[in-house]
Amino acid sequence: MSEQIVIGLAQSPVVKGDVTENLKTHMAMIAQASELGCDIVAFPELSLSGYELELLNTLAVEPEAENFKGLSQAAMANNIMVIAGCPLSSQSSEKPTIGAVICFANGDVEFYSKQFLHSGEERYCSAGSIDYVFNCKQYRIALAVCADFCAPEHSQNAAKANADVYLVSALISQAGYMPDSKLLAQIATTNQFPVLLSNHISVTGGWTCAGKNAIWDETGRMLACTNTKMPSLLVCSISDEGVSAIKKDVKL
Numbered sequence: 001m002s003e004q005i006v007i008g009l010a011q012s013p014v015v016k017g018d019v020t021e022n023l024k025t026h027m028a029m030i031a032q033a034s035e036l037g038c039d040i041v042a043f044p045e046l047s048l049s050g051y052e053l054e055l056l057n058t059l060a061v062e063p064e065a066e067n068f069k070g071l072s073q074a075a076m077a078n079n080i081m082v083i084a085g086c087p088l089s090s091q092s093s094e095k096p097t098i099g100a101v102i103c104f105a106n107g108d109v110e111f112y113s114k115q116f117l118h119s120g121e122e123r124y125c126s127a128g129s130i131d132y133v134f135n136c137k138q139y140r141i142a143l144a145v146c147a148d149f150c151a152p153e154h155s156q157n158a159a160k161a162n163a164d165v166y167l168v169s170a171l172i173s174q175a176g177y178m179p180d181s182k183l184l185a186q187i188a189t190t191n192q193f194p195v196l197l198s199n200h201i202s203v204t205g206g207w208t209c210a211g212k213n214a215i216w217d218e219t220g221r222m223l224a225c226t227n228t229k230m231p232s233l234l235v236c237s238i239s240d241e242g243v244s245a246i247k248k249d250v251k252l
Contacts, residue, residue, distance in 0.1 A: 005137050005165075006038045006238075007038060007042065009042055009196055010029045010044070011198070011211050012043065012250075014202045026084055027074055042198045043082075043083060045098065045114075045169045045200070046204075051200070051207065053125070059087050063088045068101050071103050072103040072107060075103035083167070097113035099113045099114070099128075100112045100169060114128055115154065133161045139164045139238065140164050141163060144169070168184065168197045168198065185216045194236075201231070209229070224247065231249070234246075234247050234248075
């Protein structure tokens with residue numbers, strides 16, 4: 001690989017169950033990520049709805065491109081790939097999945113559903129069953145949603161699929177950040193690829209979230225962390241020369 005890829009990890013506030021308001025925040029983040037030269041901007045788990053399990057069935061959306069027209073148009077207009085979290089209706093279960101919508105700059109729209117659930121999520125959600133690895137420029141990027149990274153087979157499958165980057169959208173609480181950051185560093189070391197984290201900053205689902213978007217290189221060393229719960233973008237550049245990152249404050 002010789003081409004550089006730039007990935008923006010969004011830290012943005014979320015309003016409980018208010019998809020319209022949260023979408024406005026996404027639009028502002030998308031525009032600023034594009035201005036900073038990002039090829040991809042990734043948001044935390046369930047970023048469009050908030051991590052409100054009791055509301056997911058009501059807020060669940062059919063995984064069809066037409067239902068994400070606004071987000072897709074923003075991706076095209078800003079020439080950037082957008083990864084956002086939302087509950088998705090399931091064709092195989094009455095319960096929705098904790099999903100992600102991936103809007104490409106060319107207008108394509110794809111979907112991923114979290115495969116590994118935290119204890120208690122199964123009351124409200126069903127699990128996905130298909131890994132998701134996508135291409136951007138010359139890079140293969142594996143997407144994980146929160147508890148996915150707690151299952152060793154998930155990151156192992158990413159490595160087997162020749163992923164160059166492991167991109168995690170999550171909700172990690174203040175109390176859980178230290179053990180989870182150690183696990184993410186271990187995933188990077190074991191699989192020899194950079195690990196990138198986009199985390200919540202708001203209180204959502206009763207959890208006080210840590211923020212602290214971060215990047216670990218393939219040796220497991222934390223290269224950068226926002227060290228804040230303020231709205232911001234951690235901008236990560238990956239090339240043959242290595243991985244670098246810079247934190248950028250944003251205006252919402």
